[in-house]
Amino acid sequence: MKLFLLFFLFLLLQNPNFAISLSPDGLSLLALKSAVDQTSDVSAFSTWNENDTDPCHWSGISCMNVAGYSDPRVVAIAISGQNLRGYIPSELGALIFLRRLNLHGNRFYGSIPLQLFNATSLHSIFLYGNNLSGPLPPSVCHLPRLQNLDLSQNSLSGSLSSDLANCRQLQRLVLSGNKFSGEIPDGIWPNLDNLVQLDLSSNEFNGSIPADLGDLKSLSGTLNLSFNHFSGEIPRSLGRLPVTVSFDLRHNNLSGQIPQAGTFENQGPTAFLNNPSLCGFPLQTPCSGNPPKSSPVDQQNRETVPDTNSKKGLKPGFIILIAVADAAGVAVIGLLIVYIYWKRKDSGSCSCTGKGKFGGGEGKKFCSGACWNSFPSNDSEVESDKGGSSSGGGGGGEGELVAIDKGFTFELDELLRASAYVLGKSGLGIVYKVVLNNGVPVAVRRLGEGDGQRYKEFAAEIQAIGRVKHPNIVRLRAYYWAADEKLLISDFISNGSLASAIRGKFFDLLLFCSQILNSLSLSLWTSGVRE
Template sequence: MRTIPITVLLLLLVLSAPPAAVALTADGLALLAFKSAVTDDPQSVLARWSETDADPCRWRGVTCANISSQTEPRVVGVAVAGKNVSGYIPSELGSLLFLRRLNLHDNRLTGAIPAALSNASSLHSLFLYNNALSGNIPAAALCDLPRLQNLDVSRNALSGELPLDLRNCRSLQRLVLSGNGFSGEVPAGIWPELSGLEQLDLSSNEFNGSIPPDLGQLPRLSGTLNVSHNRFSGVVPPELGRLPATVTLDLRFNNLSGAIPQTGSLATQGPTAFLHNPALCGFPLQVACRAVPPPTQSPPPLNATPSSATASSVFPDGQQHRSIKTSLIALIAVADAAGVALVGIILVYVYWKVKDSREGRRAIAQDDDDDRNRGRPCGCCIWGRRGRGGVEESDCSSDEEEEEGRKYSSGGGDGELVAIDRGFRMELDELLRSSAYVLGKGGKGIVYKVVVGNGSTPVAVRRLGGGGAEKRKEFRAEARAMGRVRHPNVVRLRAYYWSPDEKLVVTDFVGNGNLATALRGRTGEAVLSWSARLKIAKGVARGLAYLHECDPRRRFVHGEVKPSNILLDADFSPRVADFGLVRLLAIAGCAPDGTLYPTAPPPSSGSLLGGAIPYTKPPAQAQASGYRAPEARVPGARPAQKWDVFSFGVILLELLTRRGPADYASPSTSASFSGPSATTTDRSGSGEHGAVPEVVRWVRRGFEEDARPVAEMVDPALMREAPATLPKKELVAAFHVALACTELDPEQRPKMKTVADSLDKIG
């Protein structure tokens, strides 16, 4: 009988042995407890969570990080959101000691929020909204988390009173409890302890009692303070006026009463902040606060004198009867006066409603429009209140402001709010509240900031003007064409509002300022590194190239490319703004500087969206921009894409040198250069056809005539930042791209697609 070698036997034993039961890390075992708690996983999100893996770091929805070089990777994030999973949240998730973010929103999870989550001491974000969780909120446990910043448990089935232990969540920045069944009074004394709170939403619950006055002691609050759809009663606390001016209140659908205080930020709220509180009165509501009516009974008389027999048959004291009769007459007179006043108010209200309805339906002739609106600025604010710093936001008269307010509150007559992006949701009342967020008033109307949704999605609302009542189809067509432009480096149009006397556009809000501010800084010092400047240049080039190439049927032209129209997000990624606004302003009957055009003849069929030339010649100051191409300053010139190429070249030179179009080094270096089609110009760079900005002449002279080193032309702040490591080859390549873009002959300038490709090769 043949014997089997011992090595073969050992190999067979190893191959047939079961896998080691301790292969998975402790973090992985805690996550498997969550998988066991899930009763339904329709999208098989957790199907590959297996105990045979060495660690969970490759599981779907799991994020790991190396806490230290001596330890294995630990779980720092769990995201199983929007997967429609059913089950409950197990307490074992609290054993993930380094878990920072737990994201389980938009599922069908039930049961209570486990207090054991407080054992995950690194947790700073807990998103459980839009589930079916029940029970109380374990504030005593969750507030033991030292780093908890975001707590969103909205749209669940939680109940009970708001616990006082919330005051211990001192690191909290977002607290969203809306859409639950919380009840009772909101306790005072919590909010002064939460000084870092930036968002608070208590809406759509069953809270009662009065609104705590110390809600006004939230200095960092922003967005919307939402306490709507509850059962709050009593007065509006005047202390809410201490909130920052950028905060919008939402007190709708409560039982508040009394006069609305006109203190601080309360005085800047729109009427929709207070709607559906029947006993509220005062500005901005159209409900007057009346005096308290006289008592229904008169005080008893002090003296008695004889009276008639009829009177003495009822009252033994005739003087008492005479006194009561006088009081009744006075009471009847007061009641009659009050009735007449009430009828008068109703008649005035009906008159204005009928008048507004007729004006909304009437087609107003253009000549009448011009006569009525001549001299009235196109950038009036909606409510005509004073903005931050006491600056007047409107030049309209008070009567016109009140009339516009009624039109908005009634839905705008024949107006329509059209969302171009299907995923975008905004109600008209949110536009009404936009006056509390005035960002600025410039040549293209007033710009407001509006926070929509749960307070995390801000948008910018720009008011264009009130003319062009008969050009509804034209405005709609241009706005829809703008809405089709979708690129990461172009500010996106989300919606527009049209009515015979109002035009608004809603775009993305980009909150890190513009390139003009970032390049020069608030104190005049450069704040951008070379890598940031190159990133901005590449992004702007891609955005403009997309505008030029996105629609083969129409040759889009921006026409107003300049640093103030290049917005920056938090990562300094650029977004080209104001595309198409000049065209919409022309339709609305406004010039780019906010004044009315005398006339607005219909455009030709070949007019360009976003073309810099409106229906009539814009004011001289609008054409004096140093970023415009020389040929763009010729009256009657047809907009061309090479205009944008020249403007981009000037911006690129400004990124490299930090010199504006009219800046120059010295008289000796500011002389005009002689090129193929150059003409002598003054130092402003705004002379005849062929004029170029000073920075273009100065750089071109340095390269072609003086042969100066690049280090003498580049921004000195960059040289101070990293003189030894600054990439000279990248700088030279960027200078050559800018000079090619600023050729005087438009035919010699490259296309923006070529410019973008050239910049992408740098670095």
Template sequence: MRLSLLILLSLQLLNPIISLSPDGLSLLALKSAIDPSSDHSTFSDWKEEDENPCQWSGVSCMNVSGFLYPRVVGIALSGKNLTGYIPSELGTLIFLRRLNLHGNNFHGSIPVLLFKAISLHSVFLYGNNLTGEFPVSICKLPRLQNLDLSMNGFSGKIGEELGKCTQLQRLILAGNKFSGEISEGVLSKLENLVQLDLSSNGFTGTIPEDLGELKSLSEVTLNLSYNHFSGNIPRSLGKLPVSVNLDLRNNNLSGEIPQSGYFSNQGPTAFLNNPLLCGFPLQKPCKNSAQNSLGGSRNSKKGLKPSVIILISVADAAGVALIGLIIIYIYWKKKDSNTCSCTGKTKLGGEKSMKICSICFCPCINGFLSNESEDIDMDPEKGDGERRGGGEGGLVAIDKGFSFELDELLRASAYVLGKSGLGIVYKVVLGNGVPVAVRRLGEGGEQRYKEFTAEIQAIGRVKHPNIVRLRAYYWAQDEKLLISDFISNGNLANALHGRNGQPTTSLSWSARLRIAKGAAHGLAYLHECSPRKFVHGDVKPSNILIDGEYHPSVSDFGLNRLISITGSDPASSSGFIGGAFPYVKPVQHERTNNYRAPEARLLDGRPTQKWDVYSFGVVLLELLTGKSPDYSSPTTSSEIEVSDLVRWVRKGFKEENPLSDMVDQLLLQEIHVKKEVLAMFHVALSCTEVDPETRPRMKTVSENLDRIGA
């Protein structure tokens, strides 16, 4: 190790001769630490002859005053299947802020010299094969805020040194082999902590009493599940903020669950699989021999025994449940548009796939949706489904149960629903009275027909109650159309603000919560269960449609990709087949969209699921505050900017402003939902973190919303 540092120092002294900057030389040590068996395409542009590493894949830089060359501030090489070790030379990157190597096969321990990089504030090493004890030297980093070492092989005890990581906001150690007791006075020193996950380890002893003093915990989960904690649940945990999701499952806890403060409104999920726990909300009363024996003697004389009464009640409940299941089964069998295919595990790929899709909301599998519903024959060589109209200019039905002819579409009256840079959307009422939505994609792209139909095939397989269904499409050289379900009550943007800035109706809290949960279900399905693990890329209220009962449907996913394939210009066509649809010029220039994630405004890369999470968080804030995010000109600096609405809400919470100052005035009369409103605020704020790695997955967002009001 000393020899490698000496060589590196010597190379830095020879800098006038060697063109690459010292930071670049340090990064080459990482490239050298990767096993030859790994795919080295990641490093194909890491070249010694470059002046600096700022154009290398996964490397970000910034100009620092007093230096002639830009300094490395970020390394992001996650999910590259890299095998090797973490070299100590990375510690010489004194301006390195973010180190993201998660989802690889790095092995060995974390080198102590890595923590010489004193600017580190985020270290993401989860999902590797790292071993050794907790790196106590990491707490010497003065700016460390985010540390995720989960899903590795770390072991040993968590000592008092952890208490020196006073700036930590997120500590995630789940899925390791840590063991032993956690001493009092260690975790309580982490006064800035908003997320703590120690699940799936081997911790023993009692839960520290002072854990309830962490008033900063407010965002995601205090997770101590799947350990060997024993003894009573500390009553001090009742001081936790109501927005915390406590998880104590699968431990050896005993005694009565406290009934004060935080615990008074909790469900049973957090306490499951602790055989010796009793009391509300578990269906296991604590033993009270005096009261129970007196009650039993009275009942034995005056009527049926309690055990008999319980058996009768259970039998009645089972009968009602059975009838309900039969009704639900008949309903969903008849509801063609939202049919779930739950006939076996082979389609989903076994039990693991079912678990992955467990958030997808359908009554088939524990109430959730399969990602396969009908077989769709869309082989381009066979004509891509059922083609009507003949020739290339044919109407192709994706859903075999959705039948209409091309002539019928041409004869129908068309009404403009909306227009944008992505084209015009019409409402068309077919001859049988069924309304559909028709989107014009314009001209062009005939040479990429097979690629277009392959994308349509993937979109057509997405069938979920909270996602707008694509029913058919029309392809011709001079026109492309998408035909989907028509949702009757407009979109969320109009419901909140109206077409002229004044809402036509007042959305109640229950309606807003229903919309938030349903939209989250749909997006989580796209991310986790859809055939291609879709990214929506343009989540905003105008793309969340609602029906008369305020059930939401996410629309327009995959649209940008289709337009890219066709190379269409929605404004270029003079009208659909001789003017059957009126021509309306789409909006060509839109203001900067403040629903987009901060990194999406700086980088011209492919959208990610974390972009969707941020956008959805802004939508949640809009539902809560009734305020639309302001539009501003795109940033031209390297500084990451966030939406004005996000900044305003964060400032309000930091300054401890009254909730009534931030929440939509139309909701103030519903005072009884204050706890639910606060919980949704915290979900929204976790979604709108500037750092994408600290945002939750959409699956977690959906689960957290489902707990609100449950």
């Protein structure tokens, strides 16, 4: 405040009428203009004139009438993306009706002044994308209305204070891309029952993940703790978070088995990547003594085969009965295959030998269980978001594999060489189950030849679908586009299908017959062994 008084006296000596013409809020704002280096482009302050009666017409300033005051008061400062270099003056704390401070995307340096938090009406502070340093002042939670605090992409350091528990109105806390370190203290998160976004990624936090993070009942979107040094096991309490929450725990030192309850059941493998000592589903790293979790399809394909050594002592009569039972089972299965074949009216086949590089002269196909027709290979490139043009519907074209989930990455050749199994067919195309090299299953819907839809239209629709997050909606991970081929890659959910539910009675009957035959076969084997 001493600097502010000196600055005010200096202006008063320069212009005796200054104190009469400019409001107190205007004086505080001029301190911000003076704090910016003149080497910067100061065009953002071109309308800031100290001879104005009030600053409400200055660029980036918003005012409103306040009861009990004759003049409008400053309620918002929005000077972002101007590449301004300077420091944040403490005089801004004198703006007692300031609600929103937005200085992101500049080059402000130095620490965040403690006096800033004297502006007790502040509810949003956006200072991300600057060069600020020093600690996060504990007095930030002296702001009783603070709802949004985004200090990401700076050089702030130090540890988090337990005083954050006093920010009871806080809804968004984004501290990513700084140099914060140390352990996160317990007792903060149960008090923040309005918090909907928490991003502590790309810092230097260590220690264990606080168990009381599971008390953030209002959290939505992503709980982002990635790119830190967290260690120990993942708290099971995180499973109490709302089902719409996605975890991002990548690139830490976490260990032990991933919990399998609550919200954890909705997470994909990308949430836990690059934790070398982490194991369990959905990762393909089994924990010691625990076999990897398998899908119902895998379990259905398993057969119970008796020990070959038990064949000793079987009488010829039993062997004949076993053969008849097996033949009957094969006949039932054959009839089922013929029925499905004619119902689907699939025709044609392909030789799964083409594995040439994408863009080369050879076609590419999915193999093992089902295969695809050749992709186009030698035509012009497709239109992309970065430029270029394409008819979008005529002719073939080299395709583009676009990942919507940036953490879920795989090469196109890997996708094309993977094992694929037909799951179903509809008017929207064929759906395959594809197992990637890392053992992760995905569902691939082949839309087939397009109807002339342009790439940008297709990409915009798919990106919109990819932004939908709901526990009952399968997540879209990536898509492939070419003029005559369109693929959608999503999570594989092994919980049956609508078709099996509709035709459940028919398949239940076949399954019942099959189980009877298997039971008969097993009984005959057992009887033979006993005798």
